[in-house]
Amino acid sequence: xxxxxxxLAVISNxxxxxxxxxxxTELELEFTARSANQxxxxxxxxxxxxxxxxxxxxxxxITVGITNTSNKKIWLELSNWTFSSAGKPLKREHRDxxxxxxxxxNIPLSKQSTFRWTLIPETLDYLPGEREGGNIILPxxxxxxxxxxxxxxGENKQGKTITINTDKIFCAQxxx
Amino acid sequence: xxxxxxxxxxLLLLIIVSxxxxxxxxxxxxAENVDEINPPFGLRHxxxxxxxxFILNNIDGEKFQLSEAxxxxxxxxxxxxWCGPCRxxxxxxxxxxxxxxxxxxxxxMVNTAEDEDTIFEFLAAINVELNSLLDSDGQVTEVxxxxxLPTSFLINPKGEVKYQAIGGREWDKTEYVQFIRRLIAxxx
Numbered sequence: 001x002x003x004x005x006x007x008l009a010v011i012s013n014x015x016x017x018x019x020x021x022x023x024x025t026e027l028e029l030e031f032t033a034r035s036a037n038q039x040x041x042x043x044x045x046x047x048x049x050x051x052x053x054x055x056x057x058x059x060x061x062i063t064v065g066i067t068n069t070s071n072k073k074i075w076l077e078l079s080n081w082t083f084s085s086a087g088k089p090l091k092r093e094h095r096d097x098x099x100x101x102x103x104x105x106n107i108p109l110s111k112q113s114t115f116r117w118t119l120i121p122e123t124l125d126y127l128p129g130e131r132e133g134g135n136i137i138l139p140x141x142x143x144x145x146x147x148x149x150x151x152x153x154g155e156n157k158q159g160k161t162i163t164i165n166t167d168k169i170f171c172a173q174x175x176x
Numbered sequence: 177x178x179x180x181x182x183x184x185x186x187l188l189l190l191i192i193v194s195x196x197x198x199x200x201x202x203x204x205x206x207a208e209n210v211d212e213i214n215p216p217f218g219l220r221h222x223x224x225x226x227x228x229x230f231i232l233n234n235i236d237g238e239k240f241q242l243s244e245a246x247x248x249x250x251x252x253x254x255x256x257x258w259c260g261p262c263r264x265x266x267x268x269x270x271x272x273x274x275x276x277x278x279x280x281x282x283x284x285m286v287n288t289a290e291d292e293d294t295i296f297e298f299l300a301a302i303n304v305e306l307n308s309l310l311d312s313d314g315q316v317t318e319v320x321x322x323x324x325l326p327t328s329f330l331i332n333p334k335g336e337v338k339y340q341a342i343g344g345r346e347w348d349k350t351e352y353v354q355f356i357r358r359l360i361a362x363x364x
Contacts, residue, residue, distance in 0.1 A: 046258060110289035113314025117256070117288065117325055124323060127220060132324055132342060 020168050026070035027126075027151065029164060033172035034061040034135075042118075048111050052102065060140040060171035065133035068126035072159060075152040076124040078136075086143040092136060095119050138171070145169040210332070210362040215339055216351040219330075222340035227252075227331045230316045232286065232309035235296055240284070240309055243335060249281045249359055250331040254322045255308075256288045257298040262326040265344035270304040272347035272356075280360045288325060289314035330356075333363050 019032040036057040043053055068074045083090040095116060102112045120134030138145065146167040153159035215221065227250075229243040242250070253269060255262040273283045285308040287295050295308055311317050320329070323342045330339040338359075345352065 042258075109313035109315060110291075113289040113317060114256070114258075117259075121323060129217060130342070134324065 028067040030065040032063045035172040035174045037174045060138040062136045067131040071128045074126045078122050081149040084146045085141045219339050219341045224337045227337045228319050234307045246335045247333050251283045252329040253285045255326045259325040261344035268347045288317040
């Protein structure tokens with residue numbers, strides 16, 4: 001059985017936006033936007049404090065699934081992903097930013113830990129056939145989000161660079 | 177003068193001795209090359225040296241220290257009840273536990289950052305007999321840095337981490353069971 005993204009499975013019963021799927025000869029990416037209420041119910045059920053929830057509700061959550069469909073190693077490095085919207089850069093906060101924010105708010109360690117496990121790692125190497133993922137958090141926007149992402153390939157990252165582009169990602173919104 | 181038959185017998189004996197010796201030597205060389213055993217799909221080599229030690233309580237309140245469990249292979253499994261693949265995988269971990277003797281392979285489960293009640297209810301609901309250690313604040317999991325949940329590590333009898341598996345696996349499948357049997361055989 002292929003590894004599946006834990007969060008995907010947990011909130012799969014909830015209504016979700018249609019995923020954006022990008023396929024190249026080497027990899028497959030799936031982007032699924034989660035609304036504020038979807039994410040809040042997941043975190044609320046895990047006992048997250050209200051102060052944490054109110055911050056999270058203001059964000060744009062995208063669940064990303066990545067599958068290496070090639071026969072060589074592929075490297076995910078989120079620092080090589082550039083998001084923009086309406087012609088302006090959209091800053092994705094590093095997981096350390098969230099760590100510091102929660103620490104400054106004295107959020108219990110167990111909640112900090114659970115939160116981190118729902119994020120996609122900053123760097124990850126994918127062996128042939130591997131599928132892994134997690135969440136990316138962006139500032140909320142109603143406009144379309146453009147992403148340009150590059151992936152190094154090969155054991156020492158010296159293979160061909162894979163570039164993917166999309167301008168079809170949207171943040172999910174709850175029904176009024 | 178000795179008969180040709182005598183020389184034939186001597187030659188035959190020499191061949192048999194050579195064959196037996198080479199087979200013995202090759203079995204030794206397999207035992208010495210545990211790192212060269214290719215893992216099945218889903219498991220990857222993960223040589224990080226000595227396993228980071230920890231002491232945690234299980235759901236019965238008993239203390240467990242990883243470094244005291246040397247002398248057998250350890251299957252160290254990080255999980256959480258909110259993780260769908262963890263839930264699906266758990267019965268297969270139970271079956272793996274049923275297949276091996278504890279002095280060959282010990283299953284050590286570590287729950288990440290959940291409370292005792294949640295874990296107890298979860299394990300009872302999926303009807304497994306496995307116990308789990310409680311990493312209540314998630315800090316042991318942070319040290320081990322699994323790539324995601326669930327993640328399992330195979331630690332050799334010397335206490336060295338050797339393999340990592342990410343995502344749910346059907347651990348009682350022949351390919352995994354045979355692989356683990358080979359690992360156990362190399363350390364005997």
